[in-house]
Amino acid sequence: MRRVGDGPFPHEWLLAGGAESAAAACGHVWSVATRRNQPRPGFEDMMATSLSASDHGAGSPHGEGTSKRDFLKLVTGAAALVGTGAIVWPLIDSMNPSQDVLALGSIEVNLDPIQAGMGITVLWRGKPIFVRHRTEKEIKEAEDVSLSALSDPETDAARIKAGHAQWIVVVGICTHLGCVPLGNKPSDPRGEWGGWFCPCHGSQYDTSGRVRHGPAPANLPVPPYAFETDTKIKIG
């Protein structure tokens, strides 16, 4: 493989001297030829000026031509940038959730069949959602905890909908490393605080879905939901 710059490149054969760079030679000839054959002022002069300036390694030439060229460069560059952005954004946005994915973004859950002490798991946006019907005892346990005993302090009232204290709805993904905790079925291990127990690294949650024992750093998040009737909620 021939190394670039070693020559002979075709243009070096073409050049009489071979030593000069083609740009310099061409620029020089161009400016001379322009002055002799095309007496029109303006663009050609501008090109010639700029070329002979670059021939001698000087900085940008001064005068009217320079500011006009700078302006043109700026406007062209800006237009190219905006144009590129205008086509790059659709490409990037096409990787965002599509309309059919967003349409599945909300689900309705019928609460009727869920007995007190039971929980169900529903799928919402590809994630398990725990919907649990708490007993009076469980509600009381959740309400009576002092905030200082919690590693992620949050009152039970802030995690339920007022008037529906028996229902707790949380995203069933352990905040440690994303496992699904156990505890929806009464036969599951529910941990010391009677909520959920994560089989992966032993994190425990109380009946309000708040973390009570390590390594999980935060409470199970509450998804956005609303009661449509007393026995039906809409998640999302």
Next chain:
Amino acid sequence: MVGLHKSEFKNPLVRWIDTRLPVFTMMQNEYGSFPTPRNFNYFWNFGALAMVAMMIMIITGIFLAMNYVPNTALAFDSVERIMRDVNYGWLIRYVHMNGASMFFVVVYIHIFRGLYYGSYKTPRELLWMLGVVILLLMMMTAFMGYVLPWGQMSYWGATVITNLFSAFPIVGKSIVTWLWGGFSVDNPTLNRFFSLHYLLPFVIVAVVFLHVAALHITGSNNPLGIEPKGPQDTLPFHPYYTVKDSVGICVFLIVYAALVFFAPNFLGNPDNYIPANPMVTPAEIVPEWYLLPYYAILRSVPNKLGGVLMMFGSILVLFVLPWLDTSPVRSARFRPIFRQLVLLLVIDVIVLGDVGAHRPEGWWVVVGRLATTYYFLFFLVLLPVVGKLERPLKLPDSISKPVLGGGGPLPGGAPAKPMEKA
């Protein structure tokens, strides 16, 4: 050949890289100071335009593939999902769909430029042949891409084109079965077409690289078809031709955008919005417009194998074009007879395209046969003969002479050499 490159760049980071891997020097030599004939007209834009079209196709294609499903049960619906549900999916698909047409328009004009100005002649034969390879790869890629939406035209187009190979005696049937991966165009066919449709563009990129590398060895041809004799005949590629190409790219993008936004389905066939049905053949099967001339040649020959051979031959003849043309003069400007014939060939190919779009009935058959005859007559008979008989016009002494008027000895330039043919 071992040793660090002596970089001329001042910026320390650029210099550090350039010393170890002289890509900046290479870019400067090949696209900065690269000496380019000073007399290019706008026909010389089309190589750069083809490059732009290719990049647009690859980028939009990658994003389409993120949402497309190559399965006969899901393909059509996945394309509709792209059109309706994926954010800007309609835009990306329309850009890709019409991009194929824009790519072919640009490449056909590029090929015409090569024909008209004799760019295929020595020493650019290999450059030309690499171009023909690119054309073949493009046709394969476009055909397989057209199959992917799994509409009626996709399905029946795939059936007809793959069945072409059944024309070959003895092995024909086995080849077709092998192409299909079954006993008809079906899921295995769709899967492999998707795989190859994703692969071939990158093969095209590789061949384009060779095409450009070869171009930078021979240097560009020019409208006069005579070699530059010194620096007075050339301009540095940058800024002169980067700017001239940019003008062309702007016009190209305007036309392209007009097509995408105002008539995205103008060049397509409405039947392809009907899901593929192996039980019903559409009333009229036509390929995309850019394949129509070959289709016309196929149908003009009243023999199955003959038609297939003629169709493939119409491309293959381009490979030997540099040796079929016996004239040492490149540019048609100085070849009065060739000029008429090559322009007639352009009309001929357009007529073939029109014939390909119509049912082979009545006088369309006659026109198709006449046009096919002229196509092959041009390459196989007229080119060799006219090259010998024609008396070319006097070539100019140099490129700079007609461009700059006076000519004569220029300061710093090589002295004008005697007239040189080809």
